[in-house]
Structures are given as C-alpha cells and as structure tokens.
Amino acid sequence: MVAPPPTAAGRGWLTTKVGEMDKPAALLRIENVSKQFGPLTAVDSLSLEIGHGEFFALLGPSGCGKTTLLRMLAGFETPSSGRILLDGEDIVAVPPHRRPINMMFQNYALFPHLTVEGNVAFGLRQERLSRAEIATRVEEMLALVRLKGFNRRRIDHLSGGQRQRVALARSLVKRPRVLLLDEPLAALDKKLRAETQFELMELQRKLGTTFVIVTHDQEEAMIVADRIAVMDRGRLRQVAPPNDIYERPNSRWVAEFIGEVSLIEGALRAGGILDSVFGPLRVPPNQTARGKVWLALRPEKLRLSTTRPEGDLNALSGTVSEIGYRGGVSIYKVRLADQSLIKVALSNSGPSSRLEVSIGATIWVSWPKENGVVLTQ
Amino acid sequence: MRLWQRRAILLFPYAWLLLFFLAPFVIVVKISLSQTAIAQPPYVPVLDVSAGWAGLEGFFSALSLDAYRLLVSDPIYLLSYLKSLTVAAVSTVILLVVGYPIAYGVARSPRHWQPLLVMAVVLPFWTSFLIRVYAWINILQRDGLLNDILMRLHIIAAPQAWLASDTAIYIGMVYSYLPFMVLPLYATLEKIDMTLLEAASDLGCTPLRAFWRVTFPLSVPGITAGVLLCFIPIVGEFVIPDLLGSSESLMIGQTLWTEFFANRDWPVASAIAVTLLGILVAPIMLYERLQRRQLEMFE
Amino acid sequence: MKRNISIFNVTSVVFGLAFLYLPITILVVYSFNASRLVTVWSGWSLAWYRELFSDEAMIAAAWTSLRIAALSATAATVLGTLAAIALTRFGRFRGRVAFSGMIYAPLVMPEVITGLSLLLLFVALNVDRGFWTVVLAHTTLTMCFVTVIVQSRLVDFDRSVEEAAMDLGCPPFKTFVIVTLPLILPAIAAGWMLAFSLSLDDLVIASFTSGPGATTLPMRIYSEVRLGVKPEVNAVCTIMIAVVALGTVTASLMAKRGARRREPAALAAQV
Numbered sequence: 001m002v003a004p005p006p007t008a009a010g011r012g013w014l015t016t017k018v019g020e021m022d023k024p025a026a027l028l029r030i031e032n033v034s035k036q037f038g039p040l041t042a043v044d045s046l047s048l049e050i051g052h053g054e055f056f057a058l059l060g061p062s063g064c065g066k067t068t069l070l071r072m073l074a075g076f077e078t079p080s081s082g083r084i085l086l087d088g089e090d091i092v093a094v095p096p097h098r099r100p101i102n103m104m105f106q107n108y109a110l111f112p113h114l115t116v117e118g119n120v121a122f123g124l125r126q127e128r129l130s131r132a133e134i135a136t137r138v139e140e141m142l143a144l145v146r147l148k149g150f151n152r153r154r155i156d157h158l159s160g161g162q163r164q165r166v167a168l169a170r171s172l173v174k175r176p177r178v179l180l181l182d183e184p185l186a187a188l189d190k191k192l193r194a195e196t197q198f199e200l201m202e203l204q205r206k207l208g209t210t211f212v213i214v215t216h217d218q219e220e221a222m223i224v225a226d227r228i229a230v231m232d233r234g235r236l237r238q239v240a241p242p243n244d245i246y247e248r249p250n251s252r253w254v255a256e257f258i259g260e261v262s263l264i265e266g267a268l269r270a271g272g273i274l275d276s277v278f279g280p281l282r283v284p285p286n287q288t289a290r291g292k293v294w295l296a297l298r299p300e301k302l303r304l305s306t307t308r309p310e311g312d313l314n315a316l317s318g319t320v321s322e323i324g325y326r327g328g329v330s331i332y333k334v335r336l337a338d339q340s341l342i343k344v345a346l347s348n349s350g351p352s353s354r355l356e357v358s359i360g361a362t363i364w365v366s367w368p369k370e371n372g373v374v375l376t377q
Numbered sequence: 378m379r380l381w382q383r384r385a386i387l388l389f390p391y392a393w394l395l396l397f398f399l400a401p402f403v404i405v406v407k408i409s410l411s412q413t414a415i416a417q418p419p420y421v422p423v424l425d426v427s428a429g430w431a432g433l434e435g436f437f438s439a440l441s442l443d444a445y446r447l448l449v450s451d452p453i454y455l456l457s458y459l460k461s462l463t464v465a466a467v468s469t470v471i472l473l474v475v476g477y478p479i480a481y482g483v484a485r486s487p488r489h490w491q492p493l494l495v496m497a498v499v500l501p502f503w504t505s506f507l508i509r510v511y512a513w514i515n516i517l518q519r520d521g522l523l524n525d526i527l528m529r530l531h532i533i534a535a536p537q538a539w540l541a542s543d544t545a546i547y548i549g550m551v552y553s554y555l556p557f558m559v560l561p562l563y564a565t566l567e568k569i570d571m572t573l574l575e576a577a578s579d580l581g582c583t584p585l586r587a588f589w590r591v592t593f594p595l596s597v598p599g600i601t602a603g604v605l606l607c608f609i610p611i612v613g614e615f616v617i618p619d620l621l622g623s624s625e626s627l628m629i630g631q632t633l634w635t636e637f638f639a640n641r642d643w644p645v646a647s648a649i650a651v652t653l654l655g656i657l658v659a660p661i662m663l664y665e666r667l668q669r670r671q672l673e674m675f676e
Numbered sequence: 677m678k679r680n681i682s683i684f685n686v687t688s689v690v691f692g693l694a695f696l697y698l699p700i701t702i703l704v705v706y707s708f709n710a711s712r713l714v715t716v717w718s719g720w721s722l723a724w725y726r727e728l729f730s731d732e733a734m735i736a737a738a739w740t741s742l743r744i745a746a747l748s749a750t751a752a753t754v755l756g757t758l759a760a761i762a763l764t765r766f767g768r769f770r771g772r773v774a775f776s777g778m779i780y781a782p783l784v785m786p787e788v789i790t791g792l793s794l795l796l797l798f799v800a801l802n803v804d805r806g807f808w809t810v811v812l813a814h815t816t817l818t819m820c821f822v823t824v825i826v827q828s829r830l831v832d833f834d835r836s837v838e839e840a841a842m843d844l845g846c847p848p849f850k851t852f853v854i855v856t857l858p859l860i861l862p863a864i865a866a867g868w869m870l871a872f873s874l875s876l877d878d879l880v881i882a883s884f885t886s887g888p889g890a891t892t893l894p895m896r897i898y899s900e901v902r903l904g905v906k907p908e909v910n911a912v913c914t915i916m917i918a919v920v921a922l923g924t925v926t927a928s929l930m931a932k933r934g935a936r937r938r939e940p941a942a943l944a945a946q947v
C-alpha cells in the first residue's frame with residue numbers, strides 16, 4: 001500500500017528550499033549512456049544533468065536500471081556507449097578507486113574485521129594522509145553522524161541505524177564531489193527511516209555535497225530530493241522537482257507511479273472541454289493538445305457531497321463502494337455510472353469530515369477544473 | 378525430543394568414542410611406561426585390582442620411564458621429531474602459497490562453474506592416498522617420466538635421483554594435502570561479500586590493496602583451518618616419507634612404525650606416540666575449538 | 677556483482693587442476709602400456725589387467741577391503757549421524773566439549789597414533805586381530821567424517837520446516853523421522869561414500885589393527901610398491917580410480933538434487 005502523498009500545502013517549505021527557478025550548473029553530465037547485459041538493455045541512451053549541491057533522486061520500479069546507472073557513476077560498471085562527464089571531464093575510463101565519487105552501499109558493505117573507526121578511516125588511509133589528520137577527520141565525521149565515542153566498537157555490535165550512519169560517515173569522510181546512495185534506508189524500519197530521511201537532508205545541506213540517491217520508494221524520493229528522475233525500463237520518464245512530478249506528471253505512467261490517481265479518458269476540444277463518458281468536463285485553461293487525452297485526478301483534490309454541489313464545478317454522481325479509514329484521512333471509493341471506481345481522500349479534520357455516508361449511498365464527486373491534469377500519453 | 382530419546386541418541390556415539398578413541402590413549406600411556414625388556418603382552422606391571430591398595434601401589438612403583446629415557450638419550454628420536462616438524466612447517470607454507478591462488482580462483486569463478494570446480498579439487502581426495510603417492514613414483518623414479526622429459530629437453534644430461542629425497546617428500550605432501558588446504562580457504566573466500574571489495578575500491582583501494590586490506594584479513598579463519606588440517610597430520614605422516622623419502626633421516630611416523638613393526642619395541646613406540654601427541658595437543662585443541670565455534674555460530 | 681574472469685584466476689585454477697590430475701592421468705595411461713618400463717611406450721595393451729586378475733592374493737585383498745569398507749561405512753554412518761544430531765540439536769549438554777573434542781580430533785590425528793592406540797586396546801582386551809578389528813578401527817575413524825558432513829547439512833537446514841511439521845501436529849521425534857531425515861539423506865549418503873572410500877584407502881591403521889589372514893588392498897599394494905613400480909599396480913590403481921570417480925559423480929548428482937546450490941560450501945565443510 002502506498003501512503004497518501006503529502007498535500008501540496010504541506011510541502012511549501014520544500015519549494016522554498018529548492019529554489020526551482022535557479023537551476024544549478026551541471027556537475028555531472030550523463031550523455032547518451034547505454035548499458036547492455038547480454039540481450040538485456042538495462043540503461044537505454046540516457047542523458048541527464050545533475051547540478052552542484054543538488055540532492056538528486058533516481059526513482060523507479062525494481063529493474064528499471066536505476067542501480068545500474070548509479071553503479072556506472074561509481075565506476076563498477078562501464079557504459080556500453082555514451083559519456084559520463086564530471087566537471088566536464090569524461091570519467092568513463094577512470095577506475096572506481098580514482099574517482100572523487102563515493103558510494104553508500106545498500107547493505108552498507110561495512111568491513112566486518114574493522115572497528116567503526118577502522119571503517120571510517122579506511123578511505124583516508126588510502127590517501128596516505130598523516131595519522132593526526134586522519135584522526136581529526138574521523139572524529140569530525142563521527143560527531144557529524146552522532147556516533148561520537150563509538151570509535152572502537154565492532155561492526156557486529158551496532159544496531160541497524162548505527163551501521164547506516166557508519167556507512168554514511170565512511171563514504172562522506174573522503175569529501176567526495178558526489179555521494180551516491182543506493183537504497184540507503186531500505187534496511188531500516190519505517191519509523192527510523194522517516195527520521196533518517198530528515199537527517200540525510202540536514203547533512204546534505206550542511207555539507208553542500210551533491211547527493212544522488214537511488215530509491216524505489218516514491219515517498220522517500222519526494223521528501224529528500226530537490227529533483228527526481230523517474231525511470232522505467234532504462235529510460236527517463238520525467239525529470240523534475242518533486243511537486244512538479246506530483247502536480248504535473250507528464251504521462252499516465254508517472255501519474256500512476258507517483259501517488260494515487262484516477263484517470264478519465266476523453267477527447268479534448270476547443271474551449272477547455274473534455275468529452276468523456278460522463279459528458280463534457282471542464283479542464284484547466286490553455287490546453288494545446290487535441291484528440292484523445294486523459295484527465296488525471298488526485299484523490300485529495302476531489303470533494304464529496306450528498307447533494308449536487310453548487311457553482312462552477314465538475315460533478316459526477318456515483319455510489320459509495322468502500323470506505324477506508326487511514327487516520328489523518330479517509331479514502332472513499334466511489335463507483336461511477338460506467339462502473340469505474342474513483343478514489344477520493346477526505347481529511348478527517350477538515351469541514352468535510354462530518355460527511356455522514358454509508359456504503360451504497362448515492363454521492364457526488366466534484367472538483368474545480370484547475371484540480372485536474374490533462375495527460376496526452 | 379524427549380530426554381530419553383536424546384540420551385539414547387547421544388549414548389551410542391559417545392560410548393563408542395570413549396571406548397575406541399579415548400580409552401586406547403590411556404593404554405598407550407600405560408604401555409609407554411612399561412618395561413622395555415618385555416616385548417610381548419601382558420605387560421608388566423599389570424594392575425591387579427583384586428589386591429586392593431597394595432596392588433595399586435605395586436602398579437605405580439613398577440612403572441618405568443625407561444622408554445622416555447631412551448627417547449631423550451638417543452639423538453635419532455630428537456632428530457626425527459625435528460625433521461617431522463620442519464617438513465610439516467615447510468610443506469604447510471608451500472601448501473598455503475600454492476593453495477591460496479587456486480581457492481581464490483575457484484571462489485571468483487562464475488557461480489555456475491563453482492560446484493564443478495570444487496568437485497574437481499575434491500575428486501583426487503576421494504581416490505586412494507596410496508595411489509596418489511604411488512603415481513609420483515612413476516614420475517620421479519630414475520627411469521621415470523621426469524628424467525625422461527628433462528633429458529629430452531636437454532636440461533639435464535644424466536638421470537637425476539628425484540626419489541628418496543626431501544624434494545620428493547615435499548612434492549608428495551603438497552600433492553596429497555592440497556585439497557585439505559584449498560577447501561577451507563575456498564569456503565571462507567566464497568562467503569566474502571563482493572560488495573566489500575567494491576566498497577574498498579570506492580574508497581580508493583587498488584585491486585591489490587583491496588586484496589590485502591579486505592580479502593586477506595577476512596580469509597584468516599580459512600587459513601587457520603587449512604594450516605591446521607595440513608600441519609597436524611603431516612607431522613605424523615608415514616606413507617609419503619616412506620615411499621618417496623630417503624631412509625637416511627626418518628620422520629617421526631616412520632620411526633614409530635619401525636620401532637613397532639621392525640624392532641617390536643611396543644613401549645618405545647608408545648612413548649613416541651605419547652610425545653607426538655604432546656607436541657600436537659595444542660594445535661589439535663585449537664582446531665577443535667575452531668570447529669566448535671563455527672558450529673556454535675549457527676545456534 | 678559481475679565476476680571478471682581474470683587471467684590470474686584462470687591460470688591458478690588451471691595450473692592447480694593440472695597439478696592434481698596429471699600424475700593420476702599418467703598412472704592411468706601407463707597401466708595400458710605394453711612395456712614394463714615407464715619411459716618406454718610400446719603400444720596399448722591390457723596385459724597388466726590380465727596379470728592382475730590372475731593374481732589371487734590381490735583379488736582376495738580387494739575383496740577383504742570391500743567388505744571391511746562396506747561394514748565400517750555403514751556402522752560409521754549410523755554413529756556419525758547420531759553424533760551430528762547430538763552436536764547440532766542438543767544445545768550445550770554436559771560433556772559436550774569432550775564429545776566434540778573426540779569428534780574433531782580424529783580428523784587431524786596422525787594415523788600412526790590412532791593405529792597404535794587401537795592395536796594396544798585390542799591387545800589389552802585380548803581380542804584376536806583380523807577382519808573385525810579393522811572394521812572397528814575404520815568405523816571409529818570414519819564416523820567423525822560422517823559427523824562433519826551431516827552436521828554441515830543440519831546447520832544449513834531451515835528449521836522452520838520442522839516447526840511447520842510440529843505446528844501441524846507432528847510430535848518431535850516423528851518430525852525428525854519423516855521431515856528432517858529425508859532432507860538430510862543426501863548428506864548421509866555422501867557421508868557413507870566418504871567413509872567407504874576412506875576405509876578402502878587406509879593403509880596405516882589397517883596395518884596396525886589387522887592380523888594374519890586379513891590383508892587389505894592398500895596393505896597388499898604397499899608391499900608391492902615398496903619393491904618398485906609394477907605395471908600391475910598401475911592397473912589396480914586405475915580400477916580403483918574408475919570406481920571412485922564413478923561413485924563420486926553419482927553421489928554428487930544425488931546431492932545436487934537434494935542440496936542444489938549449497939553444494940560447494942557443504943562440500944568444502946567436509947574436510
């Protein structure tokens with residue numbers, strides 16, 4: 001089950017954090033990169049730019065090629081074709097141990113024969129830094145990830161969350177240009193994961209390092225990332241800031257992958273009118289597309305009422321098919337005239353929470369025209 | 378399982394081992410303290426339980442350290458022990474150097490090949506030890522294959538004596554014990570998570586450094602097991618030095634064999650065995666502990 | 677993780693296997709040599725096999741060895757399996773350290789010590805040495821190997837299968853018999869095979885514990901080999917290698933059906 005996505009209002013702080021308008025200059029440029037494993041194309045001529053200091057998420061279902069892309073950035077896989085530029089220099093031929101890019105592994109890959117300190121210092125020792133310098137940097141880093149005093153602790157005596165922080169410290173202590181995170185929170189339980197997401201963001205802001213995270217958890221990507229690349233079968237579906245991806249998906253696939261959505265098929269004609277099985281529906285103005293399109297409706301942007309609503313709203317009637325209580329919100333599944341189901345999420349604290357309906361009751365689903373999104377593919 | 382069922386299951390192997398493994402050692406110790414002069418059983422002293430305390434007293438007072446005195450006084454025995462320990466140490470080092478790359482190669486080969494390769498390494502171990510040693514006689518003897526090839530290649534002019542030398546012993550030891558070194562090494566190397574090597578590489582290690590900093594330390598349990606599995610039996614090895622080595626300096630296993638079968642001196646043979654066991658008790662206990670630890674890790 | 681087939685790895689495996697197999701191959705080839713001399717190849721011949729099959733002492737020794745191996749391997753498999761169950765399933769019972777010591781020590785104990793001590797036991801007990809004393813001695817030695825093999829399978833074993841059986845109302849002992857035992861059967865079979873071939877292989881312990889009239893095949897081969905290389909011995913060895921190779925391949929195919937991919941680790945844990 002996918003938890004209800006955060007509402008647009010609730011994530012206002014994120015928009016201020018990102019500063020969507022001033023897109024940072026590219027640090028990493030991925031140009032037409034493909035990767036073949038035998039007959040299988042894991043990454044299919046993909047191009048992407050990631051900016052200085054960005055927190056960038058690669059999001060997609062398992063097997064979409066996001067991990068392969070990450071491993072090509074780290075140097076563990078060589079692209080079959082294409083270039084990867086770091087600060088304008090092609091790094092495809094550079095072996096992993098010479099790349100100023102570090103990776104935090106999904107299973108953390110902590111060295112079981114070394115202590116916490118030994119793990120964190122491992123990368124610095126390869127740089128042949130002085131003992132004193134290594135010691136100070138390890139101390140700094142352990143303090144940063146709140147593991148002060150754990151220096152001599154053995155890896156197998158740490159909790160899952162502590163291991164995660166050791167892995168983070170180990171990859172950050174080398175001050176990489178880019179930090180790659182492969183499903184960094186997948187092994188943590190839900191509550192710890194939520195806390196750690198905010199810690200990661202804080203850390204990234206503090207250090208200003210470019211983070212590239214791979215995740216299959218859309219909620220996680222939306223919370224932590226400045227920009228998200230949605231991947232499917234080796235290709236990019238959409239690259240945009242989280243709220244754009246959620247509010248303005250570019251395809252049915254993205255709309256359905258990110259959060260919950262109901263789709264109404266129809267033909268678009270002039271004047272912002274969509275001809276659907278339910279009759280004409282009004283869509284947001286300034287549509288350029290014509291012909292067959294889909295109207296995407298997010299559950300929390302719909303309203304319910306027992307009588308036909310007044311005013312300039314699209315309204316469809318149906319019967320309540322299911323009611324699911326989810327704490328903060330309740331999900332209503334409404335069966336429409338064509339037997340399709342439409343999902344509506346109502347806040348349990350808002351004015352509509354007093355809606356007294358039971359299963360089987362006739363009900364009206366309505367929305368202002370600007371709450372719908374027209375999708376052409 | 379119910380208690381009586383558990384007890385029944387445990388009883389048979391336990392009793393068997395007490396009777397056929399532990400009790401014999403007590404007898405060996407007792408015989409080693411018997412009089413050298415009498416070469417036929419029953420050995421003096423005999424513990425006469427019916428005589429009570431007097432019998433016990435008589436028993437202990439008649440025990441003799443003659444056999445041990447002989448071991449200390451005649452340098453043949455000391456040299457024999459030293460030779461055994463040297464051969465075992467050198468062979469074990471060679472085995473480790475030869476076996477590690479093989480185990481590593483197998484562990485890093487494609488997954489679907491590994492069972493086949495492991496079986497290829499194990500297969501000779503299932504064929505007779507004697508056959509494997511004997512196979513080398515074919516090669517190493519004076520009119521054997523090695524001399525033939527070397528002479529054809531004009532590397533040597535006249536046939537060399539390869540047999541009856543320490544070189545032949547080392548070849549035989551390495552050949553016979555190689556699977557015992559490779560398998561435990563493979564077992565630990567195979568378990569090493571490959572992402573650890575990626576992590577090392579990511580953190581700036583060249584492949585060679587990653588090997589020394591990560592793979593090697595993590596394979597230490599396998600090295601210990603392999604070393605013990607080879608070193609302990611090699612110290613007491615009989616067949617290999619007997620068939621391939623010279624008769625000038627004997628390993629302790631051969632000395633024991635000679636004392637027993639040729640000289641029929643059972644007390645001295647027993648004393649040799651007791652002393653050998655004394656030397657090996659520490660590595661054997663270490664090996665046992667290692668095995669038990671490994672087992673307890675799963676509990 | 678992809679595995680690079682590096683030149684170093686391939687070279688070391690190829691050289692290692694060549695080192696292991698070349699001497700045996702040479703031995704097998706020369707058992708078909710018409711000439712008595714190793715260096716002279718004078719064409720293929722089965723002469724040495726004919727000579728071998730007319731050597732009655734050798735045939736008798738082989739028959740003795742096979743009987744000893746079959747009997748001791750069977751006894752060792754029963755005892756070894758019981759010991760493996762005790763070690764893996766009974767937790768920390770009293771006397772466990774001593775027990776595991778007696779299981780693991782024989783694996784590395786020099787054979788001369790084991791052989792001598794068993795002989796002295798049989799003398800002390802006034803048992804006539806011969807066929808049965810070798811069987812007893814080999815049972816003692818090989819049961820520990822069986823224990824190690826069966827135990828490594830039991831350790832791998834997914835206990836939830838047993839728990840499921842008990843949850844469905846099967847009492848513990850019955851669970852063991854109808855669920856656990858069939859699942860560890862490949863390991864038990866492998867243990868029997870190993871015990872059989874170890875017994876067939878042993879020279880030192882048999883020499884100590886055997887008596888007149890019970891000469892085993894290795895003892896016979898050994899006395900021949902001491903006198904130098906004989907092509908007949910090559911022939912005997914070739915037959916033994918063929919039997920073992922056939923047996924091992926069958927056993928591993930059997931084990932493969934039972935254990936699938938765990939096989940390399942399980943095999944490795946055998947020694």
